[in-house]
Amino acid sequence: MNSQLIPVLALIKDTFREAFARRIFWGFAGCCTALLAFLVFIMRIDVVAGALATITIFGRAMPTTDVQGLVHQTQSVIAMALYFFGMIISVFASAGLVAAVFEPGRIELLLSKPVSRSLILLGRYLGNLLVVAANILYLTIGSWIIFGIKTGLWGGGYLLSSLFTIFVFGVLLAVIVLVGVLWESAAVAIMVTFGIMIVTPILQQRATIERLLSAEWSRNVVTVLYYVLPKTSDIGVIIRHLILNEAVDSWMPVWSTALFGIVVLAAGILHFRRRTF
Amino acid sequence: MPAYAIETENLTKVFRSRWPRRELTAVDNISIRVPVGSTYGLLGPNGAGKTTFVKMLLSAAHPTAGRAMVFDRDSREPAARAPIGYLPENHRFPTYLTGWDMLDFYGALSGMGAAERKRRIPDLLTQVGLDERAHQLRLGKYSKGMLQRVGLAQALMHAPKLLVLDEPSDGVDPVGRRQIRDVLHALEQKGVTIFLNSHLLAEVELFCREVAIIQKGKLALSGTVLELTSGSGYRLEISGATEQMETELRSRARSAGAANGMLQLLFGTREEANQALDLARANGCEVETFGRTRSTLEEVFMKTVEG
Ligand SMILES: Nc1ncnc2c1ncn2[C@@H]1O[C@H](COP(=O)(O)OP(=O)(O)O)[C@@H](O)[C@H]1O
Ligand SMILES: [Mg+2]
Numbered sequence: 001m002n003s004q005l006i007p008v009l010a011l012i013k014d015t016f017r018e019a020f021a022r023r024i025f026w027g028f029a030g031c032c033t034a035l036l037a038f039l040v041f042i043m044r045i046d047v048v049a050g051a052l053a054t055i056t057i058f059g060r061a062m063p064t065t066d067v068q069g070l071v072h073q074t075q076s077v078i079a080m081a082l083y084f085f086g087m088i089i090s091v092f093a094s095a096g097l098v099a100a101v102f103e104p105g106r107i108e109l110l111l112s113k114p115v116s117r118s119l120i121l122l123g124r125y126l127g128n129l130l131v132v133a134a135n136i137l138y139l140t141i142g143s144w145i146i147f148g149i150k151t152g153l154w155g156g157g158y159l160l161s162s163l164f165t166i167f168v169f170g171v172l173l174a175v176i177v178l179v180g181v182l183w184e185s186a187a188v189a190i191m192v193t194f195g196i197m198i199v200t201p202i203l204q205q206r207a208t209i210e211r212l213l214s215a216e217w218s219r220n221v222v223t224v225l226y227y228v229l230p231k232t233s234d235i236g237v238i239i240r241h242l243i244l245n246e247a248v249d250s251w252m253p254v255w256s257t258a259l260f261g262i263v264v265l266a267a268g269i270l271h272f273r274r275r276t277f
Numbered sequence: 278m279p280a281y282a283i284e285t286e287n288l289t290k291v292f293r294s295r296w297p298r299r300e301l302t303a304v305d306n307i308s309i310r311v312p313v314g315s316t317y318g319l320l321g322p323n324g325a326g327k328t329t330f331v332k333m334l335l336s337a338a339h340p341t342a343g344r345a346m347v348f349d350r351d352s353r354e355p356a357a358r359a360p361i362g363y364l365p366e367n368h369r370f371p372t373y374l375t376g377w378d379m380l381d382f383y384g385a386l387s388g389m390g391a392a393e394r395k396r397r398i399p400d401l402l403t404q405v406g407l408d409e410r411a412h413q414l415r416l417g418k419y420s421k422g423m424l425q426r427v428g429l430a431q432a433l434m435h436a437p438k439l440l441v442l443d444e445p446s447d448g449v450d451p452v453g454r455r456q457i458r459d460v461l462h463a464l465e466q467k468g469v470t471i472f473l474n475s476h477l478l479a480e481v482e483l484f485c486r487e488v489a490i491i492q493k494g495k496l497a498l499s500g501t502v503l504e505l506t507s508g509s510g511y512r513l514e515i516s517g518a519t520e521q522m523e524t525e526l527r528s529r530a531r532s533a534g535a536a537n538g539m540l541q542l543l544f545g546t547r548e549e550a551n552q553a554l555d556l557a558r559a560n561g562c563e564v565e566t567f568g569r570t571r572s573t574l575e576e577v578f579m580k581t582v583e584g
Binding site: 003006007009010011013014017018020021100103104105106107108109110111112113114115116274276277 | 332335336338339355357358359363365367369370371372373374378382383385386387388389390431
């Protein structure tokens with residue numbers, strides 16, 4: 001047990017080290033810090049007896065009605081920014097981080113250690129996921145505390161939503177890992193992942209698309225693609241629902257996306273085990 | 278206790294590419310045995326398949342056929358790699374790590390605990406000739422020679438029983454080579470098996486007791502260095518020969534030459550050499566040297582590779 005734990009922890013720590021050696025992660029963390037500073041210093045919310053008195057941004061008072069609605073709206077804007085822009089930055093940064101492991105001259109040494117290939121890949125995957133999760137949680141928990149202190153509202157939906165953001169990143173990271181194992185290319189990994197991120201909002205509108213398509217088979221293709229690929233837009237909608245304290249109609253997008261992630265990661269590991277370097 | 282550190286049976290690696298359709302047998306049916314405690318050199322020109330062979334020992338490349346055993350365990354088991362220290366060729370160590378961090382990382386991958394790593398790192402770095410400053414310097418700022426040293430330290434981190442070095446003196450200056458050789462000699466004394474890949478004859482000749490020469494993936498020759506280079510003739514060097522005497526001696530020798538006022542003669546058998554020696558002494562010549570010649574490993578190598 002212990003003999004396997006030391007290498008896995010070392011792999012995770014190494015991923016953090018490599019991430020911190022890259023500017024892109026500092027950029028990400030910097031953006032998060034700037035946003036937090038904005039919330040602390042620029043936005044002033046005066047609450048009187050549970051109702052909003054004024055909210056001031058850049059010294060200008062804004063007309064508002066209810067404090068809960070305002071906080072939820074702001075939180076969902078931050079969550080969505082994190083969900084889309086944060087995801088894009090994370091994909092960019094991680095593609096390089098994953099591809100780096102397969103560099104000739106580096107992979108041989110890693111493989112020569114008494115650690116199974118599956119663990120080597122999982123260690124990197126986990127390390128990368130944790131780096132990104134740390135950033136997302138930093139911004140989310142930080143802003144959650146700021147909102148809580150300023151308004152006295154400590155609703156958990158916002159925190160919960162960040163776990164879904166991390167989850168979706170984990171699925172995209174599985175794609176990056178698979179592409180990395182197959183082609184050792186950060187650029188291809190970014191292209192494929194963005195391809196998925198672009199296609200899924202389109203597929204989400206499949207009712208509309210199906211009306212436009214005349215052939216039966218083409219409608220079937222759209223349906224199959226919708227169910228197979230990760231549902232990033234549907235989960236974006238779920239995140240909004242969570243923050244706004246609304247009911248979620250279907251969890252299918254979540255579990256089917258999880259399934260996709262597991263299959264892709266397993267494929268990546270299997271191929272990695274068989275490859276010659 | 279296994280008798281062999283490395284044992285391969287018909288080890289073969291075929292690289293196939295689909296487009297353009299091509300097949301290359303990089304390692305072709307190689308069976309060798311490396312006894313525990315020996316110093317073994319795998320010698321061959323560039324592209325002979327040495328690196329591919331080593332990668333199969335470490336399971337970085339999977340054999341197409343045959344198998345490799347390390348201390349009697351199949352190299353595909355992760356545990357088989359535990360007693361191996363490896364210095365790859367053309368390595369690219371993570372540039373963001375310092376020398377210290379690098380040893381810490383790879384030591385942990387070998388399953389070493391934190392306290393043990395911390396104890397061993399400074400000793401090892403110093404042993405391979407890296408000073409205090411280098412311990413905390415990022416590898417991105419290391420010179421080629423320093424990288425080679427830190428790579429060696431890394432290979433030694435978990436006190437391996439078998440050391441596999443792929444072109445270890447690549448990019449290292451003569452002083453560094455000497456230092457590396459000293460480190461290796463000390464390990465040899467401790468009973469560590471050392472397997473060395475090289476295209477440099479001098480390196481192998483200076484260090485290894487056994488060699489295998491491979492060419493185009495095939496095992497061309499193997500044995501101890503002494504066996505391979507042993508007796509090919511006798512050499513006689515004399516001075517003070519008259520012109521007539523010189524002509525006579527040259528006609529008896531297998532080959533002859535002159536350098537620094539001395540006549541150098543090579544004879545195929547001991548008998549011929551002794552007769553020539555008697556003749557020369559009887560005619561007032563001075564004998565400078567007389568002895569048995571050994572072919573250099575280089576001659577053996579060139580003969581194998583070209584012939
Ligand atoms: N991954 C690979 N794919 C295809 N061919 C390879 C690969 N690795 C090595 N080769 C080929 O195998 C042959 C042996 O290479 P190598 O083992 O590196 O030789 P050496 O180490 O003796 O110089 C070379 O012709 C090389 O081009
Ligand atoms: Mg080589």
